[in-house]
Amino acid sequence: MDGMNHRWQALVTLGRKMSDLAMDEDLLETAKIHNAWFTPDFSKQAFKGWSQALRAEAVEQWHDQALSNGYSEAKTAKQVGILCAGNLPMVGLHDMLTAYVLGHQVKIKLSSDDKILMLAVIDSLKGIDPTAVIDPSDNLKGIEAIIATGNNNSMGYFKQYFGHLPHLFRSSRTSVAVLDGNETAEDMANLAEDVFLFFGRGCRSVTHLFIPEDYDVQRLFKSWFDWGHLAEHAKYGSNFDYHRALYLLNKAIFLENHFTLLRENPALKPPVAVIHASRYTDLNAVKSLINEKADEIQTTVGKGMDCAFGQSQLPELWDYSDGVDTLSFLAKA
Numbered sequence: 001m002d003g004m005n006h007r008w009q010a011l012v013t014l015g016r017k018m019s020d021l022a023m024d025e026d027l028l029e030t031a032k033i034h035n036a037w038f039t040p041d042f043s044k045q046a047f048k049g050w051s052q053a054l055r056a057e058a059v060e061q062w063h064d065q066a067l068s069n070g071y072s073e074a075k076t077a078k079q080v081g082i083l084c085a086g087n088l089p090m091v092g093l094h095d096m097l098t099a100y101v102l103g104h105q106v107k108i109k110l111s112s113d114d115k116i117l118m119l120a121v122i123d124s125l126k127g128i129d130p131t132a133v134i135d136p137s138d139n140l141k142g143i144e145a146i147i148a149t150g151n152n153n154s155m156g157y158f159k160q161y162f163g164h165l166p167h168l169f170r171s172s173r174t175s176v177a178v179l180d181g182n183e184t185a186e187d188m189a190n191l192a193e194d195v196f197l198f199f200g201r202g203c204r205s206v207t208h209l210f211i212p213e214d215y216d217v218q219r220l221f222k223s224w225f226d227w228g229h230l231a232e233h234a235k236y237g238s239n240f241d242y243h244r245a246l247y248l249l250n251k252a253i254f255l256e257n258h259f260t261l262l263r264e265n266p267a268l269k270p271p272v273a274v275i276h277a278s279r280y281t282d283l284n285a286v287k288s289l290i291n292e293k294a295d296e297i298q299t300t301v302g303k304g305m306d307c308a309f310g311q312s313q314l315p316e317l318w319d320y321s322d323g324v325d326t327l328s329f330l331a332k333a
Contacts, residue, residue, distance in 0.1 A: 005073065007101045008063050010129040014097075015054025017124045022047035024120075031089070031116040036235055038089050042198050043117060046089035049314050062317040062327075071331030074102040078333060081143035081162070085150055086111025088202045090118055094317070095147045096134065098326045100125070105133040107143055145333035147326070166333040170322055173203040173295075174269045175312055178210045178286055178302035183309070188223035190310025194301050196227040197313045199236050199272060203298040203321070204312045208268045209277040210286045217277070221257050230273075231259035240273035268296055298322070 021027060028040035052058075066072040080099040084092030091114065099106045110118050119136060126132050140146070145166040148158045152171045159169070177191055194206040211217070230236050240259055247254050247261065255262045265276040280286045290300055298321070299307045320326050 004060070004063050006129065007103065007132075008059060008072075010125065010132075011054050011059045011097060011101060012056045013128045014121070014125055015051050015056075015059070017128070018047045018051035018054065018121075021117075021120060021124065022051065027116070027120055034116050035086070035113045036233075037087075037199060037201065038114070038117070039233065043089050045197060045313075046117070050090065050093065052314060053317055058317055065318055066327050066331075069328065071102070071327060074104055074331050074333075077103050077105060078144040079142055080104045080106055080330060080333070081140040081146040081148075081165075082106060082108040083140070083146065083148035083150070083158075084109065084111045084114065084118070086113030088198050089114060090121060091202070092149060093118065093121060094321070095149075095326060096122075097125075099147075099330055100132055100134060102327070102330050104330060105135075107135045107137050107140055109138055109140055110136055145330070147329075149321075166329075168324060168326065168329050172269070173298040173322065174207045175204050175299045175301060175307075176208040176210065176268060176290065176297055177206045177309075178283070178290075178300060178305055179212070179215065180283070180303060181212045181215055183219075183303075185223070187303075187309045188219060189226075190308075191301065192223050192227060193310050194312040195275065196224070196230060199230065199233070200275075201272060202313070204315065206301055206312060207270055207275060209275065210280055211277055213279045213281050215279065217255060217262060220262065221255075221260075224257065224260060228257070228259055236273055239271060243271055243274055268293065 022044045025040070028043045031038045031043050032040055063072055082092055082095045082099065092108065096106055096108055122134050122136060126134065143165065146162045147168045148162060149170040150158065155169060155171055158167070175194070177194065191206065198205060200207060231240065240261065243261055244256065252263070259273065261274045263270070263274060263276055264278065266278055267276055270276045290297060299312055301307045301309060301312050
């Protein structure tokens with residue numbers, strides 16, 4: 001880690017701390033009480049994912065990429081506002097760490113759904129680096145640049161209040177998978193993780209499957225068997241029951257097991273507990289469609305695609321949301 005300043009080195013230390021936080025049962029239980037979607041298992045998975053992302057060699061690679069592009073540190077420190085979403089544990093953390101590592105002061109508005117885990121990480125980082133200026137606040141007055149993440153309905157609000165500032169606004173996306181029918185049992189098990197981790201509520205969650213015309217969907221249901229415990233979760237189970245009843249009422253065609261509804265439907269983003277699929281005969285046509293809908297898709301999973309099976313929820317530090325280089329934006333903001 002020679003050549004990295006103390007902030008970059010702090011990221012590596014924070015990565016090791018993430019492993020400790022993943023084992024803090026009281027913290028995990030408190031997060032679940034605050035937000036039922038943040039189960040201890042999934043919060044633990046999020047911490048472990050961050051521990052992996054912040055391993056020493058990954059931080060060094062990210063630093064070297066930044067250095068080669070001339071922005072391993074901001075030329076002028078600014079007060080950067082970060083407005084977080086709360087659909088997944090610590091969904092705004094990458095933005096916060098990016099602003100921090102460049103030397104900016106950070107004013108972060110946490111989602112009401114994700115205060116427990118994010119505050120624990122902020123406290124840990126300040127313990128590692130007491131010079132870190134990271135202020136959790138509901139008031140973003142005085143900021144000089146902003147990164148804001150929300151749903152599609154939030155875009156008008158973001159533009160109205162913050163459009164005059166250097167900004168990076170993100171709306172809802174989802175992820176898709178392309179199957180060729182030759183996937184191994186391991187591939188299918190890994191794909192199930194891409195689908196069901198975090199209840200499928202994230203932008204990197206696979207919600208739409210492109211499958212060959214003659215594909216046997218029972219292969220999907222077989223590979224999903226180990227995720228049946230999701231039905232026991234009250235919120236997820238309610239989603240399943242509601243949409244199943246709705247589809248039955250509307251005489252919609254679907255397949256099901258006891259916790260997932262599978263529909264052939266072109267929409268990329270179905271409701272929670274529902275997976276959409278499209279059959280294809282021409283793989284090139286699928287790739288063209290994915291390119292056409294690039295502004296709706298976070299990543300594409302599959303052989304020869306953006307992301308390998310089982311990796312969609314384990315992005316590296318340089319796998320930027322919406323494909324926008326956050327380091328570059330904040331270095332130049």
